[in-house]
Amino acid sequence: MPLAKAWSVALLGIEGRVVEIEADLGGGLSRVTLVGLPDAGLREAKDRVRSAVRNSGQPWPDGKVTLGLSPANLPKVGSGYDLGIAAAVLAATGAVPATKLLRTILLGELALDGRIRPVRGVLPGLLAARAAGYERALVPSESLGEAALVEDLEVAGVSRLADLVAWLKDEGELEPRPEPALPDPPAVPDLIDVVGQPEARWALEVAAAGGHHLLLTGPPGVGKTMLAKRLPGLLPPLSPEEALQVTAVHSVDGTLSKSSPLVTVPPFVAPHHSITVAALIGGGSGLAVPGAISRAHRGVLFLDEVCEFGPERLDSLRTVVEEGEVRIARVKGAVRYPARFQLVMATNPCPCAQPREIDCTCSPLARRRYFARLSGPLLDRVDLRVSLRPLTAMSAHLTPTPEPSATVRARVQSARDRAAHRWQAHGWQSNSEVPGPSLRREFLLPPTTTALLDRALTKGALTARGADRCLRIAWTLADLAGTPHPTADHVSAALDFRERAVA
Template identity: 65%
Template sequence: MALARTWSVALFGVDGVPVEIEADVGVGTVKTQLLGLPDAALHESKDRVKAAVRNSGHDWPSQRVTLGLSPATLPKNGSGYDLAIACVVLAAAQVIPGDRLADTVLLGELALDGRVRTIRGVLPALMAARRAGLTQAIVPVAALHEAALVEGLTVYGAATLTDVLEWLNGQETLHHTAPPTIAPPPDGPDLADVVGQPEARWALEVAAAGGHHILLTGPPGTGKTMLAQRLAGLLPPLSMEEALGVTAVHSIAGLLTPEAPLVSAPPFVSLHHSTSIVALVGGGAGLAKPGAMSRAHRGVLFLDEAREFGLGKLEALRTALEEGEVRLARRDGITRYPARFQLVMATNPCPCAPPKDIDCICLPAARRRYETKLSGPLLDRVDLRVVMRPLTAMSREFVADPEPTATVRERVHKARTRATERWAEHGWFTNAEVPGPMLRTEFALPRETTSAVDRALAKGALTGRGADRCLRVAWTLADLAEVDQPTADHVAAALEFRERRMS
C-alpha cells in the first residue's frame, strides 16, 4: 500500500480554500474512487486523467485507487483538479517521487493527450494558496502571465503532463517567469469631446472625486452616453491591492489576456437593457459566477436607457450599492463577489423623448408610468441627479473651449487625496464609503451649516439615507474647493443635486 498527497484550491467567489488531495493505491477491486463531494465535471476527470496518463507514456495503476479531497464536506467543482490527481496517483503508485508534491499547488485541466489546459480563477486560487503558507505552484503555461502577479510564491508553467512528471523527477523542465511589466493603460475618450452641458460636466467631476452614483436625464443626443464613458478616465489608477482584487474577479470570469494580465485601470462596464438578471448580478449552476456588477468592481457600471431595464433588474442593484458586495445563495453554498462600483444611469425624460420638453406628446398617465420605472428606494441611493440641456447650437462660438480629461482628472486626484488622508485611519478611501453615523458624530457639521438638510428632513422631502448621502456630497464639494470642511453653500449645493427632477 502506498500513499501520496498534494494540493489544489477550491474557489468560492474570489475566496479560495486549499484542498488536500490524497491518493491511496492498494489491494482490492480494480476501481478508481473519488471522495469529497465532487461535481459532475470532477467525476469525469477520472477517465480524462487516465487517458492523459496513458498517452504520456505511463500506466494507470492496476489496483484499487482511492482519492480523497479534503475538506471532505466542501463541494469541489470544475476540472482544475486534473493535474493534481494525475500526479498524486502516479506518486502513490511509486512511478514518480512525491517529495516535491507535498508543498506544491497544482492547477490545470488535462487533455486526453496530456496537454495542460488553462482554467479560470488561477490568480485568486494562488492568492489563497499563499495565504495558507504553500510555497510553490504549477499552473498551465497559458495562465502563467496572471500567476506571476502573486508575490511570495514560486510559480511554474507546464505545457504537458510529461513536463510536470519530469520536474517531479528532479529535472528543470517547467517554464518560469518574473512578474510581468505592467504598461500604463491607454487613454480613454476625452471629456473635451462633449459639447456644452456645463452642469453635467461639473456633476461628473463631483461624482469622480467622491465616488458617487449619478443619474443623467435628458433627450437623445445630448451627450449622456458620452459623459458616462468618460467617467472612468477621471478616476485615479488602481492601487496594486485594488488591481489584484479586480483582476481576481476578471480571472474567474475568464476575461484576462496575456497582453493585459493585470487590470490596472478602473473598469468600465456598459449594459444593454436586454441584459438578464443573472448577467447583471451573477449566477449559474452550482456555485455562481460573477456578473456585470462584480466585473465593474472599483470602476463604473453604466446602464443606458435605465428605465427600460425592468424593475426586477434595477432593484437587484440596491444591496450592492449599499454594501459593495454581491451575495449569491445557491445549492452548494453562498458565493460572495466584491461589487463596489460607481453607478451611472442614463434615461430619457419621457417615452417620446422630444428634443425640448415643451414638445412632449405623452399623456400624463404614460409619463407617470415611465417615471415610476425607477423606484424611490433606488433613486434614494443615487447621490447626483442631473437634467441635461437640449443643444441649441453646435458652433465653436457657442461652445467655450471645454476642459480636457487631464485637467479635470488632476482636480479629482487632489480631492481624492484629501479625502483619503482624512479617512485613512478608518479604512475608507472615498467620501461615498463613509458611514452615516460617522458623519453625524465624529465629523458632525455645525447646525447652521446643515440647516437646509434639517428643513428638508422636517418637510419629508429627504430620507435619513438621503441626508447622509447629501452630507457625503458636501464633503466632496469641500475637497474640490480645497477647504477643511463643508460650508452651508456646499450643503445647499449637494441638496440641490438630489432635488433636481425632470422638468
C-alpha cells in the first residue's frame, strides 16, 4: 500500500507544533478518511483537496484514502493543512516525487480550482518550524511578505497547486522570498494639539516612561480621549523581538497588512463598551482566539467611558494587567496569549456628566454608585489617577505653547534607557515589570525615603500592592529627573498620584 508524508504546523495560541501528514492508499470502496482530531473546517478538506487535485490536471486515487495527522491527540483547527494533504496524496499516488517534501513545511488553503488561499498564523507557524529544525517552507503567495519576516528559513510562495506539482517535478520555480518591506510609520496624533491640562500631560509622560496604567477622570470635553490617543506617540518603537511577537498575535487574529506585515509601533486598541467578555479577553468555540487585550500587547488598551463596561468585563482584567498573559481553556484545549499592555481608562465623574460641576444633578449616592462600577481590586492595580478640570477661555489664552510629542518622547526614551540599563541583569525592560519583592530587597530604599509609604500602610490607606506600585512610580520619576535613586519627594509624588480624588 503506497504511503507518503508531508508536514504542516498546528497552532495553539501563538505557539506552533509541527504536524506530520500521512497519506495511505488502500483497496476497497472509494472514500477518504481523515483522522487526528480535525475540526469541522479541516474535515471539509477532503472535498476541497480532491476537487483541487482533479482541477489541477492530476489524478485522484481510486479506492480508500486514509489521511492521518500526527500527533493524533493534538487538536487541528482550520484549513491551513490543505496544501500538505494534497502534496502527501500526490506523492502517494506517484504523481510527484517525494524528495523535496522532506524537511519542508506546507501551509495554505486550497480553492476548488487549485488556487492557494492565504491562512492565518503563517508567522508563528514558521517560527515554530524553524525552531524544530525545518529548512524550507512553502506558503501562499499572498502570505509571502509575512513569511519573509522569518530569518534562517528558506521561504517560497505558491499561487496554484499546479505550480507546486511542477516544482516537485523539477519543471518549474516558485515565487522567491521578497525583500523585507520597511513599513511606513502610521500617523499618530501629536500632543501639541492638547491645550492646558498640565497635570494630565505630566501623568501621560510618567505613564509612557514607566509603562504604568492610567485613569483619567473629568467632565465631557476636557481632553481625556485626546490624551489617551496620543500615548502611543510617546512610547518607544518595538524591539525586533517585541515586533515579531506582536506581529504573531495579529497574524493569528488575521489583521496583518499584506504590504507591510511587520508591526513596529505599539498598537492602540480602543474597544466599545458593549464588547463581550470573550471578545475582550479572548474566546470562541474549540480553541480560543485572541481578544482585544492580546491585540494591544506591547501597546495601549484604552477603555473610554470605562464605567459603562460593566463589572464582569472590567473584573476580567484583574489578573491580566499583572501577569502580562491570558490563559483560556476551551473544549479542545487551553491556550496562552501574551497581553502585556498599558491600561488607560477614562470616565466621567457621574452619570449626568455635566460640563460644570455646579450643574450636576446627581446625588452623592448616585455618584458613588456610578464610580463603584470600578471595583477596588481593579483600581488598586491602576498606578496613576488624574482628575481633569474644564478648560476656561482665559486659561487657554494664558497657557504657553504645548510641547510636541517629539520633545516629550525624547525624555521618555531617556528614562526608559536608564530603567533598561538598571534592570538588564534581571531581564526587565520597564519599571512596571519589576516584581515587588525585588524592589523591597535588592533595591531597598532608605527608611527616610519611604516614611510616607510606611505611614499610609499603617493607617490602612494603602495596600501592599499599592505600596509596590508607588515604588515603581517613584523609580520612574527618578529616571525622568535623571537621579540614580528616588528621593522622598519622588515617593510623595507617587503617593499623590494614587490618592488624588477621582470621583
